[in-house]
Amino acid sequence: MHHKLLLSLIAVAALSLGACATTKTETPEIDDQSVGAEAAGAGTEGAAEGQALDAGGDLLSKRRVNFEYDSSAIDDAGRAIVEAHAAYLVNNKNIRVVLEGHADERGTREYNLALGERRAQSVERMFKLLGVSADRIKTVSYGEEKPIAMDHDQSAWALNRRVEILY
Amino acid sequence: MKGLKALIVVAALLAGLSAPAHAILTIEITQGVEGGLPIAVVPFGSSAKALPPQDIGAVVAADLARSGRFTPLEAKDFVSRPTEDRQVVFKDWRIAKAEALVIGAVKPAGSGQWQVEFRLYDVFKEKQLAGYSYTVASDRLRAVAHQISDLVYEKLTGEPGVFSTRVAYITREKARRGFTYKLQVADADGYNPVTVLSSSEPLMSPAWSPDGTRLAYVSFETRRPVLYMQNIVSGARTKVAEFNGINSAPAWSPDGTRLALTLSRDGNPEIYVLKLADKVLTRLTTHPAIDTEPAWSPDGRELVFTSDRGGKPQIYRIQADGGSAERVTFEGEYNARASYAPDGRTLTLISGRGGRYHAALLHLSTAVLQTLTDTPLDESPSFAPNGRLILYATERAGRGVLASVSADGRVRQLLKLQEGDVREPAWSPFNRSTP
Numbered sequence: 001m002h003h004k005l006l007l008s009l010i011a012v013a014a015l016s017l018g019a020c021a022t023t024k025t026e027t028p029e030i031d032d033q034s035v036g037a038e039a040a041g042a043g044t045e046g047a048a049e050g051q052a053l054d055a056g057g058d059l060l061s062k063r064r065v066n067f068e069y070d071s072s073a074i075d076d077a078g079r080a081i082v083e084a085h086a087a088y089l090v091n092n093k094n095i096r097v098v099l100e101g102h103a104d105e106r107g108t109r110e111y112n113l114a115l116g117e118r119r120a121q122s123v124e125r126m127f128k129l130l131g132v133s134a135d136r137i138k139t140v141s142y143g144e145e146k147p148i149a150m151d152h153d154q155s156a157w158a159l160n161r162r163v164e165i166l167y
Numbered sequence: 168m169k170g171l172k173a174l175i176v177v178a179a180l181l182a183g184l185s186a187p188a189h190a191i192l193t194i195e196i197t198q199g200v201e202g203g204l205p206i207a208v209v210p211f212g213s214s215a216k217a218l219p220p221q222d223i224g225a226v227v228a229a230d231l232a233r234s235g236r237f238t239p240l241e242a243k244d245f246v247s248r249p250t251e252d253r254q255v256v257f258k259d260w261r262i263a264k265a266e267a268l269v270i271g272a273v274k275p276a277g278s279g280q281w282q283v284e285f286r287l288y289d290v291f292k293e294k295q296l297a298g299y300s301y302t303v304a305s306d307r308l309r310a311v312a313h314q315i316s317d318l319v320y321e322k323l324t325g326e327p328g329v330f331s332t333r334v335a336y337i338t339r340e341k342a343r344r345g346f347t348y349k350l351q352v353a354d355a356d357g358y359n360p361v362t363v364l365s366s367s368e369p370l371m372s373p374a375w376s377p378d379g380t381r382l383a384y385v386s387f388e389t390r391r392p393v394l395y396m397q398n399i400v401s402g403a404r405t406k407v408a409e410f411n412g413i414n415s416a417p418a419w420s421p422d423g424t425r426l427a428l429t430l431s432r433d434g435n436p437e438i439y440v441l442k443l444a445d446k447v448l449t450r451l452t453t454h455p456a457i458d459t460e461p462a463w464s465p466d467g468r469e470l471v472f473t474s475d476r477g478g479k480p481q482i483y484r485i486q487a488d489g490g491s492a493e494r495v496t497f498e499g500e501y502n503a504r505a506s507y508a509p510d511g512r513t514l515t516l517i518s519g520r521g522g523r524y525h526a527a528l529l530h531l532s533t534a535v536l537q538t539l540t541d542t543p544l545d546e547s548p549s550f551a552p553n554g555r556l557i558l559y560a561t562e563r564a565g566r567g568v569l570a571s572v573s574a575d576g577r578v579r580q581l582l583k584l585q586e587g588d589v590r591e592p593a594w595s596p597f598n599r600s601t602p
Contacts, residue, residue: 070479070501106524108504108517108546109371109591110416110429111473111480113392114436114457117413121434140391141413145369152544152562 059084065123067161069104070115072122082123085165086130097132099123100164101141102148104157113143123163190338190584192357192569194233198579203238204323206231207265210242211285212250212272219273219281220305226312227269227319230330230356234320234555235578240265252286252295260290267296267323271315276302283308285315287322296322309358329355329551331598334558335363335373335382336569340587342367350384352399352595357582363399373593374417382593383407383417383426394428407441418461418470420487427451427461427470438472440487451489462506463487471495471514473503482516482529496529498536504547505529508554508574515539515548515557526559526572539572547591550574560590 063085065078074082089095101120103112120139127137149156208228213219224242231237246259250272260268271285286298297318301311313330320328338349348370353360364370368387375382383396394414397404408414412431419426426441438451438461452458456476463470467487474483474492480503483492496502501519508515511531518527518536523543529536539548539557548559551571556578558571563581567588571580583589 105544106522107480107501107519108460108473108524110460111457111475111503113371113413113415114429114431114459117431117436118457139412142369142387143371143392145371145387150565152565 060088063165065119065163065165066158067119067163069106069157069161072115072118074122074126078123079126081165082126083130086127086132089127089132089136089167090130093136095167096136096138097127097165097167099127099137099139100166101139102146102160102162102164103144104160105144105147105152106157107144109143109145113141113145116141116143119161119163123165190351190360190586192334192336192353192360192582192584192589194357195581195583196233196235196578197570197581198577200235200573200577203232203236204267205240205265206237206267206269206319206323207240207245207260207263208242208269209245209248209250209271211270211283214274217275219308221308221312223271223273223283223285223308223312223315224269226309226356227316230313230316230328231319233356233580234328235573236320236324252298255288257288257290257293260288265290267319269315269319273308279304281305281308283311283315287319309354313354313356326555327553327597329553329556329594329597331355332552333379333595333598334569335375335593335595336589337370337373337591338584338587338589339369339567350382352382355594361399363397363402364404371591372416373591374419375593375595376419377421377423377596379596379598383419385415385417396426412436413459416459416461418463420463421465421467427463429459429461438470438485449489451485451487452492454492458483460504464507465509465511471505471507473505482514495531496536497534502527502529502536506549508550509552510554513574515550515559517545517548526557526561528557528574537576539576540570542570545570547593549592549594551594552597558592558594560592 059081062081065081099120101116103115120141124137124139128134147160149159208224211224228239232239240263247256249255249270268288268290274282276282280302283301287296289296303311316330317328332355333352334355335352338351340347348366349362350364350370350373351360351362366388371385373382373384380400381396381398385392386395392413392415394408394417395404396407410430410432413436414430416429417426424443428439429436430439435455436457436459438458440449440451454476456474458472458474460473461470469484469486471482471484473480480501481494482496482502482505484495485492499518499520503517505514505516514529516527516529517524524545525538525540526545526548527536527538542561544562546560548557550557556571556573561568561570567590569582569589569592
């Protein structure tokens with residue numbers, strides 16, 4: 001598990017070099033902090049093929065990174081989301097971000113509190129590698145105390161194992 | 168960042184607020200046991216002019232039945248109903264197949280006080296085993312009934328009863344926006360619930376001080392896990408730890424002078440011990456893995472805790488003054504949140520395998536791990552102060568409920584609220600004022 005995490009971090013570090021180079025261009029400050037907030041499923045309804053969508057913007061609408069059970073490794077889908085937010089934050093230096101780590105209800109509450117923190121730290125590490133300065137990032141864990149899906153099954157648990165990127 | 172909503176946190180005085188009726192924990196015996204000691208609890212006598220507000224005999228009979236070690240006889244089968252010593256005819260009770268007999272009476276004692284008398288007899292030896300008289304106010308009658316239950320239990324089993332103890336737990340109810348979380352304390356039979364703290368943000372991990380006057384707990388009222396300690400008599404509370412990261416998993420040392428806790432202020436969760444008198448903090452573990460959920464051995468010499476330093480969460484043991492940690496659990500893929508039995512011979516913990524998490528017992532001398540339940544989402548198991556029962560949280564029909572199982576696995580009970588979830592039960596220590 002740890003090896004996998006390390007490998008993915010190295011991969012991210014490598015990617016981030018490229019990412020930083022391409023996102024160094026100055027972009028106007030965007031005051032609208034509601035960018036993509038909770039706009040889940042944007043553009044899916046009857047979206048015709050070939051519709052021009054800014055890929056970065058689409059990813060910015062996603063603020064949840066999900067995890068495997070008892071794991072804090074960020075998968076490809078999660079990495080794309082983290083990279084998009086990191087790029088945005090690098091270009092908007094006045095914005096501070098809170099990373100909220102969560103766990104599913106299985107196992108014990110205190111262990112899950114620690115697991116939620118580890119997940120938040122894993123996103124934090126990736127943000128730092130991608131150029132977001134440490135003093136702009138805060139992490140907090142809620143463990144299994146704040147589920148977003150209330151059922152007691154695999155699909156609810158998958159949604160609840162998450163880090164929320166809040167800014 | 169979105170605007171922070173105002174958080175309402177009210178610390179209520181124990182004497183004051185009590186929860187509405189629907190918030191009372193009701194107890195359902197889901198698995199009884201054959202062969203409990205047959206006992207007759209005769210309805211307590213009272214004078215017609217002044218009826219006492221509590222049916223003491225009924226409370227005693229219910230307590231004894233719930234313990235699983237007694238089978239109270241049906242009052243309708245009683246041939247006689249003695250309320251005083253001179254009215255007892257032992258032959259009546261031998262015919263009824265009662266081995267023990269409890270009688271008593273409640274009389275007004277002036278200025279709102281009541282005098283409660285009770286006697287316990289061995290039916291076959293035709294001998295009184297105990298007899299006491301108490302004078303108390305109306306609001307203490309139920310407590311007296313529990314004291315009588317404790318005396319009967321101890322005389323007949325040789326072990327102390329836990330009927331006068333209390334249980335702390337966390338409730339979660341739907342609110343207009345989000346949820347309301349409460350830390351409550353109720354009698355061991357679910358009655359007299361009192362809200363110690365109410366918050367719109369989660370509350371976690373209540374832990375009793377050994378003298379039963381204080382609770383340590385985790386509150387997210389400032390949107391992060393902060394550790395508090397609260398006197399449940401005065402309601403006064405103090406902040407114990409508010410470092411960066413996690414401040415959680417409080418556990419009082421058996422002598423009450425120290426608090427073990429989990430802090431991640433140095434980057435990842437480690438076990439610390441806080442000396443309460445001088446606030447000196449000692450770090451016990453040093454490992455990049457998760458270390459949390461400390462629990463003291465009854466002699467205060469060592470602690471067990473959960474660590475995933477081996478890849479998966481397992482239980483480890485460490486001396487209270489530090490040193491190297493030794494692994495305790497080897498069976499199963501997930502073992503966490505251990506706590507000691509009062510005699511120090513077993514641990515109760517959550518054991519997970521195949522995606523199911525059961526309350527379990529680990530026998531320390533043999534390393535045998537015994538699963539106690541068949542429910543898949545158990546949490547927070549702990550022993551009753553007499554070691555006879557294990558109380559834990561589980562899920563039933565989509566809701567959080569509490570359940571108890573006798574240490575021998577034979578008697579099972581469910582404790583639930585009419586609405587909302589209840590979780591994280593913590594059994595109080597013995598009530599020191601019990602005679």
